[in-house]
Amino acid sequence: MSGELPTLRWGIVGTGLISSWFVHDLALDREDAKARHIIQAIGSSSVDKGKAFVEKHLPGQSPTIYGSYEGIYADANVDIVYIGTPHAFHKQNCLDAINAGKHVLCEKSFALNAKEAQTVFDAAKAKGVFVMEAMWTRFFPLTRTIQSLLHKEKAIGSIHRIFCDFAMDQNIASLGPESRLKNPALGAGTLLDTGVYCVTWGLLGSDAEIGEKAQKPEIIAKQTLVDGVDIATSAVLLYPNGRQAILTSSSIVKTKSVFCTIQGTEGYIDIEGYTSTPVSFTVYSSKVGSSKKYESKGPGMGFYWEADAVALDIAAGKTQSEIMPWAETIRVLGILDEIRRQGGARFPQDETA
Numbered sequence: 001m002s003g004e005l006p007t008l009r010w011g012i013v014g015t016g017l018i019s020s021w022f023v024h025d026l027a028l029d030r031e032d033a034k035a036r037h038i039i040q041a042i043g044s045s046s047v048d049k050g051k052a053f054v055e056k057h058l059p060g061q062s063p064t065i066y067g068s069y070e071g072i073y074a075d076a077n078v079d080i081v082y083i084g085t086p087h088a089f090h091k092q093n094c095l096d097a098i099n100a101g102k103h104v105l106c107e108k109s110f111a112l113n114a115k116e117a118q119t120v121f122d123a124a125k126a127k128g129v130f131v132m133e134a135m136w137t138r139f140f141p142l143t144r145t146i147q148s149l150l151h152k153e154k155a156i157g158s159i160h161r162i163f164c165d166f167a168m169d170q171n172i173a174s175l176g177p178e179s180r181l182k183n184p185a186l187g188a189g190t191l192l193d194t195g196v197y198c199v200t201w202g203l204l205g206s207d208a209e210i211g212e213k214a215q216k217p218e219i220i221a222k223q224t225l226v227d228g229v230d231i232a233t234s235a236v237l238l239y240p241n242g243r244q245a246i247l248t249s250s251s252i253v254k255t256k257s258v259f260c261t262i263q264g265t266e267g268y269i270d271i272e273g274y275t276s277t278p279v280s281f282t283v284y285s286s287k288v289g290s291s292k293k294y295e296s297k298g299p300g301m302g303f304y305w306e307a308d309a310v311a312l313d314i315a316a317g318k319t320q321s322e323i324m325p326w327a328e329t330i331r332v333l334g335i336l337d338e339i340r341r342q343g344g345a346r347f348p349q350d351e352t353a
């Protein structure tokens with residue numbers, strides 16, 4: 001059966017937390033898998049680190065291990081490069097992979113700012129390779145169901161407000177200055193780390209369209225800064241039709257289990273789990289006075305939904321995803337840029353991008 005599925009051979013760049021989650025999920029046995037994923041090679045700052053990563057997260061597998069990222073780009077057996085490094089390295093990692101003719105799936109936030117992202121997409125267009133921001137939340141079946149209920153079935157009538165929060169107590173004070181959560185040169189701050197998910201839900205909840213066709217909201221934002229890094233961000237997206245998205249992130253406190261509420265003229269939806277990882281949602285209809293709960297089904301964390309979609313797109317000869325197209329990454333980063341312009345968080349690379 002798996003022989004009929006499209007196959008992708010992945011080269012993993014960076015052996016940190018997110019790469020460990022990603023490879024774990026891709027290795028899971030799934031009856032409804034739409035593609036076959038092979039972890040072909042691991043690229044790390046050191047071979048020892050790469051070996052330890054394989055022993056811990058890919059037991060029984062033997063991918064090629066490189067003590068550099070260049071090994072991945074040069075490996076003829078790698079079809080696609082997964083980039084799991086801090087935000088500040090995404091642009092160069094993407095460009096290096098693209099120049100080597102590889103397809104790319106790059107972690108969120110895709111770049112430090114919209115200008116960097118545009119540079120990457122221009123390179124991808126010139127080379128004709130597939131590139132996508134790994135905004136995995138958009139690929140969850142639950143997320144797709146919510147979008148359909150909101151925008152096609154109008155389950156809560158006309159949407160009026162969206163509240164979304166992503167807060168984690170990251171004990172920032174205890175971290176060293178080189179932590180990606182503390183160093184502005186690595187893209188530190190809640191906005192690119194967690195706030196990007198709130199902007200995502202704000203956009204998905206507000207508008208049926210994505211990318212260039214979507215409406216452009218006005219943005220009002222404030223940030224709490226410590227040593228120039230935001231430990232809290234609050235933003236309001238105000239749409240031309242009066243709809244508001246109220247979006248907050250923090251590295252000091254924790255989000256409640258309902259991380260997002262979408263209110264309409266005929267009811268509301270509460271979404272539960274983590275802001276990146278919805279596990280259930282409930283639709284309350286004020287029209288019929290009833291509620292219905294939807295729950296996620298699937299093993300692991302859910303990274304395979306985006307990975308399967310990427311494999312199907314590449315097999316179909318596409319260079320962009322319809323669910324997370326280039327214009328949508330640019331739109332999101334444009335909003336993050338404006339929030340930082342108003343809030344005051346700057347990255348040294350902003351001046352040179």
Ligand SMILES: NC(=O)c1ccc[n+]([C@@H]2O[C@H](COP(=O)([O-])OP(=O)(O)OC[C@H]3O[C@@H](n4cnc5c(N)ncnc54)[C@H](OP(=O)(O)O)[C@@H]3O)[C@@H](O)[C@H]2O)c1
Pocket residue numbers: 013014015016017018019043044045046049050084085086087089107108109134136178180192193276
């Ligand atoms: N989708 C999600 O739910 C999710 C969750 C967490 C993070 N992320 C995203 O994934 C990316 C990485 O986050 P993470 O939490 O996995 O980070 P992490 O644990 O610190 O790992 C990042 C890896 O990047 C490599 N790296 C290269 N230069 C580095 C430098 N100067 N400082 C630190 N690491 C460096 C290192 O791998 P080697 O030494 O092996 O080269 C390191 O292990 C970020 O873009 C983040 O936003 C996404």
